[in-house]
Amino acid sequence: MFRTDFPQNGSLPVLGKFQTPYYRTEISMKYLFTGGGTAGHITPALAVAEVLRETEDDAEILFVGREGGAENERVRALGYKVRELPVAGFERRFTMKNVKAILTLCRGLGTAGRILDEERPAVILGTGGYVSYPILHVGARRGISVFLHESNAAPGLAARRLAARCEAVLLGVPGSEGAFPASVHTEVVGNPVRRGFCERSKKEEKRRLGIPPDRLMILSFGGSLGSERMNELLLSFLAEDSSEQKKILHIHATGERYFSSLPEKYKRFTKGGGNCRILPYIDDMPRLMRAADIVISRAGAMTLSELAVAECAAILIPSPNVTENHQYKNAKHLSDAGAAILIEETELSEKSLTDAVRLLETDAARRLSMSRAIARFAMPGAAEKIAKILKSAAAGEKSR
Numbered sequence: 001m002f003r004t005d006f007p008q009n010g011s012l013p014v015l016g017k018f019q020t021p022y023y024r025t026e027i028s029m030k031y032l033f034t035g036g037g038t039a040g041h042i043t044p045a046l047a048v049a050e051v052l053r054e055t056e057d058d059a060e061i062l063f064v065g066r067e068g069g070a071e072n073e074r075v076r077a078l079g080y081k082v083r084e085l086p087v088a089g090f091e092r093r094f095t096m097k098n099v100k101a102i103l104t105l106c107r108g109l110g111t112a113g114r115i116l117d118e119e120r121p122a123v124i125l126g127t128g129g130y131v132s133y134p135i136l137h138v139g140a141r142r143g144i145s146v147f148l149h150e151s152n153a154a155p156g157l158a159a160r161r162l163a164a165r166c167e168a169v170l171l172g173v174p175g176s177e178g179a180f181p182a183s184v185h186t187e188v189v190g191n192p193v194r195r196g197f198c199e200r201s202k203k204e205e206k207r208r209l210g211i212p213p214d215r216l217m218i219l220s221f222g223g224s225l226g227s228e229r230m231n232e233l234l235l236s237f238l239a240e241d242s243s244e245q246k247k248i249l250h251i252h253a254t255g256e257r258y259f260s261s262l263p264e265k266y267k268r269f270t271k272g273g274g275n276c277r278i279l280p281y282i283d284d285m286p287r288l289m290r291a292a293d294i295v296i297s298r299a300g301a302m303t304l305s306e307l308a309v310a311e312c313a314a315i316l317i318p319s320p321n322v323t324e325n326h327q328y329k330n331a332k333h334l335s336d337a338g339a340a341i342l343i344e345e346t347e348l349s350e351k352s353l354t355d356a357v358r359l360l361e362t363d364a365a366r367r368l369s370m371s372r373a374i375a376r377f378a379m380p381g382a383a384e385k386i387a388k389i390l391k392s393a394a395a396g397e398k399s400r
Contacts, residue, residue, distance in 0.1 A: 029394050030060040030119065034135040035127035040302040042071045043285075044149055044172075044383075045127045047192035049080065051387040062119055064112075066131045070256060074283065083119075085111040089130045108134040116142065122394035125149060125386070126162070133158045140165035145393040149386065151191045151301040154324040155179050167393065170386055172301055189386055190379030191305035196286025198309045198380070205291040211249055215275075216361060219288055220296035221253040222317075227298065229345065230317060231258050233353050234296065235266050238276045248361070249275050251288060256280045286310075293367060294360050296353075299331035307340075308378035313370040314340045315356045317348055339373035 031052055033045040045063065052059045065072045067084040075082050087108040088101040112134035123145040126132035132148075140146045140162070150159050151172040163169050163184045171177065172191035180186055203213060211217055220238075222230035231254050238250050254262065259280035262270070269278040282288055289295060289310045297303050299318040307314050316334065318327035328344065335342035341356050360367050 029056065029058050030062060030121045031390055031394065032062045032064060032119065032121035032124045032135065032139075033127065034064040034124065034132040035129050036065040036069050036071050036131040038071075038129070038300075040151060040300045041127050041129040041131065042075065043194065043302055043306075044151060044192045045125065046075065046078065047194045047383040048125065048386045048390070050194055051383045052390070055387065056391065062121065064115060064135050069131070077283075083115050085115065085134055087131050087134060105134065109138060112138040116144070123147070123390050125390060127151070128156065128159060130156075130158050133162065136162050137165070145396070147386075147389065147393070149189075149192075150176070150179075151305070152176075152323070152326050153179070153301070153329065154326040156323055168389070170389070172305065172382070187389075189389075190382030191302055192383035192386055193302075193306050193309050194286050194383075196284075197290055197306050199286075200290065202291060202293075202311070205287055209287065209291055211291060212247075214247060216248050216294070217292045218248060218250040218294045218296065218357070219252075219282075219292035220250070221282060222255060222298055227255070227317075227319070228258065229348065230296075230298075231255070233348065233350055235263075235278070236350060237353060237357070238269065238278070239266065247275075249277075251277045251279065251282075253279045253282045294357065296357070299327040299334075301326075301330060304330055304334065304377070305379070305382075308374050308376075309380065311371040311375040311378075313360055313367040314374065315343065315353075315360070316340045317343050317345060320345050334374060334377065337373055337377075339370055339377060341370075 031049070033049060035041040035045055049061050052061060061080055063075050063080050063082045065075065065082055065084055067086045069084070072082045072084060085108045086104050088104040115135070116139060121144060124135060124139045124147065126136040126146070126148045128148070128150060136146050136148065146166050147168055147170060148159060148162055148166045149170045149172065153173040153176045155176070159169070160180070163180050166184070168185045168187055169180060171186055171188045174188050177186045177188070200208070206213060206217065220230070220234050234252050238252055262278065266278060269276050285306070289306060289312060292312055294315065295307060295312045296315045296317070299316040316331040318331045331340060331342045334340040341360070343352055343356060
């Protein structure tokens with residue numbers, strides 16, 4: 001699902017769909033990334049930006065995100081410039097919320113134009129979600145080299161609407177080319193993950209985090225926004241682990257919107273110490289996931305790509321509230337290959353979750369087999385491939 005064969009000659013997408021660039025002079029090597037709403041839309045952009053920052057001395061990197069988005073501060077904390085614009089998502093049926101979203105989109109398009117006037121990027125990469133629509137739409141109309149990365153097998157509405165305007169749609173999942181018209185240039189590159197997911201061995205990462213080698217580490221989270229149902233069961237499970245004083249370290253991220261309303265009986269786990277810890281959000285996901293022996297999570301495409309690179313034994317609970325139920329399809333593909341344990345939300349209970357975790361806790365051979373199986377789905381080098389494509393496009397603009 002995450003692996004395919006790549007051309008060995010370094011071939012790149014054919015550029016030049018828009019032959020009349022909006023900016024003909026004073027073009028810097030400035031790369032603009034846009035996306036957001038969830039971590040799954042911002043982490044691939046960060047992975048590519050990381051490569052550009054390390055390999056190109058004069059590269060200027062700019063992120064454009066949702067006005068007031070929590071993810072913006074995380075991007076700024078990594079040293080990147082962030083600009084914001086008003087944008088709102090659409091519901092799949094007609095509601096008054098959609099009327100408001102249309103008005104917000106009009107404002108967002110105007111703001112996008114001003115940002116492009118002031119920043120003058122050479123190339124734009126959108127990493128999905130409604131947040132990327134204004135910049136990609138306006139940028140394409142002005143003849144800027146525009147690319148879209150789609151991490152899921154089932155592209156969202158914004159991706160489908162924007163695809164025909166892009167120089168190329170860069171795909172994270174092999175076999176998803178058919179989701180776009182034949183006239184759209186697509187290339188399978190994989191889902192870019194940050195280097196921290198594979199820089200060190202699990203043993204070394206545990207040592208750096210101060211975790212004894214004989215202590216089993218469990219990492220759980222319900223996606224970057226959290227999950228009420230997963231929180232309910234995992235907090236109860238975590239409290240049980242704490243009371244039993246096992247040789248286990250369990251770290252759970254609730255999602256920021258659920259952390260503030262955490263029941264009083266769990267607040268002691270937010271203060272550190274002991275063998276259980278509750279956080280609102282995991283800022284250093286690469287290090288913690290790489291150190292984890294067991295991960296319990298949703299089944300978004302980016303999460304699965306990170307699990308594959310980090311070689312984690314995983315218990316996957318797909319969200320039912322996604323386009324075309326794609327998380328279930330993602331998880332089923334891995335489960336059928338012996339690379340993960342799948343629990344559908346309709347079957348999720350305290351017993352089903354406990355049974356799955358206890359199985360992996362007590363069976364080291366099963367954990368090893370699953371970690372090796374999921375590693376076969378990894379597509380390393382995706383960030384470098386995308387960075388190379390963007391560099392080529394930016395150099396072409398600068399030479400005009």
